[in-house]
Amino acid sequence: MAIDWQAFRLTIELAVVVSAILVVVGLPLAYWIAFSRRRWKFLVEALVALPIVLPPTVLGFYVLVALGSRSPLGRWWQAWTGHTLAFTFTGLVIGSILYSLPFAVQPFAASFSSVDRKLLAASATLGASPLRTFFRIVVPLSVHGLVAGVALAFAHTMGEFGVVLMVGGNIPGVTRTVSIGIYDQVQASNYASANAMALLLLVFCFGVLTLVYGLHRRTLHQATVNREVWAMGPVK
Amino acid sequence: MTKFRLLSRGLIAFLVLAPGLSIPRAESADREINVAAAADLSSALQEVAANYEKRTGVVVKLSFGASGALTQQIQNGAPVDVFFSADMDYPRQLIAGGQADGATLYRYAVGQLVLWVPQDSPLDVEHKGMDVLLDPSVKKISIANPQHAPYGRAAVAALKHYGLSEKLGERLVLGENVSQAAQFVESGNAQAGFVALAHAMAPAMQGKGRYWVVPAEAYPPLDQGVVLISHSPHPEDAAAFLGFMKTEEAAGMLRRYGFTSPDLKYKLK
Numbered sequence: 001m002a003i004d005w006q007a008f009r010l011t012i013e014l015a016v017v018v019s020a021i022l023v024v025v026g027l028p029l030a031y032w033i034a035f036s037r038r039r040w041k042f043l044v045e046a047l048v049a050l051p052i053v054l055p056p057t058v059l060g061f062y063v064l065v066a067l068g069s070r071s072p073l074g075r076w077w078q079a080w081t082g083h084t085l086a087f088t089f090t091g092l093v094i095g096s097i098l099y100s101l102p103f104a105v106q107p108f109a110a111s112f113s114s115v116d117r118k119l120l121a122a123s124a125t126l127g128a129s130p131l132r133t134f135f136r137i138v139v140p141l142s143v144h145g146l147v148a149g150v151a152l153a154f155a156h157t158m159g160e161f162g163v164v165l166m167v168g169g170n171i172p173g174v175t176r177t178v179s180i181g182i183y184d185q186v187q188a189s190n191y192a193s194a195n196a197m198a199l200l201l202l203v204f205c206f207g208v209l210t211l212v213y214g215l216h217r218r219t220l221h222q223a224t225v226n227r228e229v230w231a232m233g234p235v236k
Numbered sequence: 237m238t239k240f241r242l243l244s245r246g247l248i249a250f251l252v253l254a255p256g257l258s259i260p261r262a263e264s265a266d267r268e269i270n271v272a273a274a275a276d277l278s279s280a281l282q283e284v285a286a287n288y289e290k291r292t293g294v295v296v297k298l299s300f301g302a303s304g305a306l307t308q309q310i311q312n313g314a315p316v317d318v319f320f321s322a323d324m325d326y327p328r329q330l331i332a333g334g335q336a337d338g339a340t341l342y343r344y345a346v347g348q349l350v351l352w353v354p355q356d357s358p359l360d361v362e363h364k365g366m367d368v369l370l371d372p373s374v375k376k377i378s379i380a381n382p383q384h385a386p387y388g389r390a391a392v393a394a395l396k397h398y399g400l401s402e403k404l405g406e407r408l409v410l411g412e413n414v415s416q417a418a419q420f421v422e423s424g425n426a427q428a429g430f431v432a433l434a435h436a437m438a439p440a441m442q443g444k445g446r447y448w449v450v451p452a453e454a455y456p457p458l459d460q461g462v463v464l465i466s467h468s469p470h471p472e473d474a475a476a477f478l479g480f481m482k483t484e485e486a487a488g489m490l491r492r493y494g495f496t497s498p499d500l501k502y503k504l505k
Binding site for chain 1: 302304305307308311375376378381383384408409410411412420423424425426
């Protein structure tokens, strides 16, 4: 019964990197979706939601073709770095960002939209810059959506299979993630190893999600207490 | 009676009756067999099956994958009547486990391994053979996953035979099966790959790649076996299809895709 620890380390690394990038990319994108008044906004929304309905194999196939030397993007990358993107960790990160994008952006955007616009107007009239308003008003008020988005993106990347199967090339320590490792063990009828790794993944993911939602509950509770204190008015 | 109740009763009646209604239709189209086949057969067997269908009216449903993966599916009760492996070991595993009929094991073809590069590749694979893999432009070499694909094992053996395993180990990428290994090359992500001659010769691949046939002494022969599955729901039709595979006509079709016909001089067992 062999557990592929390398695969676990790699998968966690992938999920952390992808979640971090999705925060950086996802926040402005979600902000734009929540507050923009452009007429073609719905097109962007549909595009962002696409990975939810697309089979991962379709996404993986497109990524593979896009990264390959037949595509301009693949050629440009190859000329610039000297190697191809498919079958690399970077390639997996790119595929996973696309794959998990809606799972971060949609909760972000939903929570941004629920922020009371009057508070934003008040902040602006008090002379705060949009950036300051964003970090002092919008982010604190939508923290539950942000937590949910990051947790979902992380969990979704941990469990990713189809895209990795299409663009990964199953290289130990580089692109062999836990889900691929488990698949291999099942295909080779090594059920004991498959079972051990599957159980470990289940326990780990449950642990992470419990931690996130547990912490979240505490901060929510804290926020409620603060609000109640605030509502009582200034102490005389 | 309210409209809602009428509607819900209608719905219940439909749910109760609908399965009964659909059964006769399923039975009338029952002349079909399910065939699981190694990925190297993906083009050749389609032609064979189309011919067979035209002749007998029996629909041959094909599903392709790595032989090891298919074996595992059959062991877990996949509805398969006939299993074409890319080796002899997986059918023997099924026979040993009681999932396949040992008396029906038949070596239908011998596969060949080729080193395949894209058409526009600067590598002169036809003349230099294995040596092209040492070219610095070759960053990734795709092979089928040796854990469950016989062609992957053949590729690993060939690399070892030429003393290249150590040098090239880091450049190997694994396809789920030999078709995916070919697809990695075709999409331009791997610069070379070990695929089945059947892929290189398939009509869809013409003009897309050039190849070098890896000499037979470099890897154990890819003897490919077919076997009837014990829990087959269509044993007669399956046996008839297997009979067709033994005809010269079917063997000829496989030969056109680069398979060697089984040498009847030495018997199996």
